[in-house]
Amino acid sequence: MREGKPIVLVTGAGGFVGKHLVPLLEQEEWAVRRAVRNASGQGDEILVGSLGPATEWQSALADVEAVVHLAARVHHPGEEHAAALYHEVNTEGTLRLARCAAGANVQRFIFISTILVNGACTDGRSPFRADDQFAPRGVYGKSKADAETGLKKIAQNSSMKISVIRPPLVYGAGVGGNFKLLVRALKLGVPLPFGSIDNRRAFISVQNLISFISNRLTEEASPFAVYLIADEEQVSTPNFVNRIAAAMNRNAHLFPLPVTLLEGAFRAIGQPELRNSLIGSLKIDVGSALSSGWRPIFSMTEGLKMAVSALS
Secondary structure, eight states, rough: GGGGOOOEEEETTTHHHHHHOOOOOOOOTTEEEESSSSSSOOOOEOOOOOOOOSOOOTTTTEEEEEEEEOOOOOOTOOOGHHHHIIIIIIIIIIHEEEHHHHHHOOOOEEEOOOOGGSSOOOOSSSOBBOOOTOOOOHHHHHHHHHHHHHHHHHHHHHOEEEEEOOOOEEEETTTHHEEEEEEHHHHOOOBBBOOTTOOOOOOEHHHHHHHHHHHHHHHHOEEEEEEEOOOOOOBBBBHHHHHHHHHHTOOOOOOOOOOHHHHHHHTTTTTTTTTTISSSSSSSSOHHTTTTTTTOOOOOOHHHHHHHHHTT
C-alpha cells in the first residue's frame, strides 16, 4: 500500500458528492484512488472508461482495501425510454465492479443507491424503512434496486462486506438540479406557489452523507446491510424553502395556490413527477443508519448555510 495508507477506490470522484468525499477521506488518512472516465491530471487517477458489464477493473483494484461506488447514470425526467442505458450502467456496471472487487479481496464495498428504490412518496403510509419491499420509481430507481439485489447475492458468496446507502435529495455547495433553481428563484425574489403545501420530506446535507460513508468504511460492518439516511429534521416543502431563504439572509415570497391547481400545472408543462417531488411527502425511518452509532454531524440549518455559500 502506498505510504502505508489503506487505499480506497472512489468512482464518481469528480461528481458533486465525490468532490466533498475525497478531501474528507484524505484527511482521514486514506490513500484515495480515483476511477475516472477521462483523465484530468488531478491526484491518483486511473482510467477505466465507461461503466458497464465489460469494464476492466483489475489495475484499479490492485491493493485496494475499500471501494466507494458513487458513479451512476443520474436521474433525468423523461428518460423512461432509456431503461437499457440505466440498466447497463447502474445495474450491470455496479455488479461488474463488485464482482471484480470481491475477486481482488477488497474488504468493503459502499454503494450509493437512492431512496427511489423504496418509492417516490409516503402519502397515506408509514415512513420508508430499510427492510421495505422494493417499489422503485422510474427506470433510475429500478436500475438501483436491481443492483442492490445483485449485490446481496455477491455478499452471500464472498467475504466482502457490502453497505448500501439510500439517500433522499442531497444538498450542498456545488449541487445543481432543483435545489440550485430554488436558490436562484429566492435570490431573484420570485414568488413561489408553495404556501398551501402541507407535507413532510427528508433531505440530507452532503456533509452528513459523506460522514456516514466514512463511518461505513471504518466501523463494524455486517456482510450486507441497507441504510436509509437523512438529516435529523424532516420538514415541509414551504419550511425547507423558508430555511434556504434564511440561510441566504433573505425572505421567501410564498403564496398559497390550491394543490389541485399545482398538480394540474405540473401536468400541463409535461412534468407530472414534480407532484411527488414538491407536494408529496417523503418520510424516512433512519433507524438503520442510527443503529450503526452514527449521528448527523450538522443540523439542517448548518447544512443549508454551507450549501448556499457557493450558490448565493
